[in-house]
Amino acid sequence: MxxxxxxxxxxxxxxxxxxxxxxxxxxxxxxxxxxxxxxxxxxxxxxxxxxxxxxxxxxxxxxxxxxxxxxxxxxxxxxxxxxxxxxxxxxxxxxxxxxxxxxxxxxxxxxxxxxxxxxSRFAAGVAPARAWLAERKIDSVSIVWREDVRVWHPGQAWIWQPGGLGVFDPGINALSIATHILPRPFFLKDATLILPDNRAAPIAADLHFRDTGGAPIHMDLDWRQTGPQSWDIAVETDAGTLKLSQGGAVLHLPGSTDHGEDVExxxxxxxxxxxxxxxxxDVDTDPLRLVADAFLRGRRETTDAFHD
Structure with missing residues (x-):
């Protein structure tokens, strides 16, 4: 062929x-x-x-x-x-x-x-996380996606413009994982978007979701992180805590940790x-839909101007 x-x-x-x-x-x-x-x-x-x-x-x-x-x-x-x-x-x-x-x-x-x-759905830990969670009762979820925009997106003016998504550009990666691994759909309850006063897109965001079974999901996004970077999802279940770290590459289950290769x-x-x-x-728009809901429903707050 x-x-x-x-x-x-x-x-x-x-x-x-x-x-x-x-x-x-x-x-x-x-x-x-x-x-x-x-x-x-x-x-x-x-x-x-x-x-x-x-x-x-x-x-x-x-x-x-x-x-x-x-x-x-x-x-x-x-x-x-x-x-x-x-x-x-x-x-x-x-x-x-x-x-x-x-x-x-x-x-x-x-x-x-x-x-x-x-x-991010193709990160090494995502498929086994999805399989492990399929039969679990989800109690709560925490998503922390914090990185330094100057390191990962230097000089990318488009990312701060309307449609560029700002901190949701990396944040949508976390949502692509969460919508894939969690066994029930979830939706936005409230959000706060933090925008520099010289930019059209947020530099940080705090979001609260809830799944259809009532489990709370909290998401913390920030582009102002220095030092160690955080790309972590923790899911509390009736069988203990599952954690995906390093953007989904490392899977922590009760009693074990699996460090996968870069296969995305x-x-x-x-x-x-x-x-x-x-x-x-294969056209799944669920992660983008959740980001759109954040812009639709989120409360805006202004912070100091951002300069590369």
Missing amino acids: DPIRIAIVGMGKIARDQHVPAIRGNSAFSLAATVSPHDAGLDGVPHLASLDALLHDGPAVDAIALCTPPQVRYDLAVQALGRGIHMFLEKPPGATLAEVGTLQAQADKVGVSLFAAWH YPGLYSRFAALIRGGRS
Whole structure:
């Protein structure tokens, strides 16, 4: 079977650090091209300045990994889907829920695969955590996602703009895990969003959810963390405490700890290949829906201006 010819559109840090090695490590794919107006591309791989140039003058591709900021993703995705190209959407899958729903409808219409790729769901500890929790009674959940924005998102102005999500850009990773591992759906009760007075997106947030069985879920997001970083989910159950740390890579169960390997992006591309070969899509908007609810219902508070 011939490899799937894939192009990466948007050559930022995540594309270079994660997408390129994951594609090159998966024999189901061949990296056919890269696209970016601001990047020189990779040695030995055709590089184009725009998606228009790729579609009109570049090498033929079967699939695209769309790694641009979410605010500009919709028009690019529509253009590629119209050409019958399979689409991998980096998280978050779009700037709005309606955009993603429209893309899903178009993908279904033209018969190509659309993949809303939540990379944190493929962290090593997530699948066994989901299995362990499936038969447990959930008493409460604590999510603490605190990191230093200057380390992880230096100079990324788009992330502070409307649609960029601010601290929910990493926070949505935690929600993608929580919506996947918890056995019951949950919904927002109240939220406080902390916005720097020179930015349009929050630098911190405090959120209270409740699942359909009544269990409380508290989420603490902050981009002002220095020193050790925190990406932790703790679930109190009738059989003891489950904890996922390091963004889902390490699973702590009563009496055991499992340190997994970094398999997130290799797992994503294995899933994408299977979707394409099977003629299916995977578009889960639950994490984005919860973030949208936070912006819909959350109370805003202002803090000091933020400067990179």
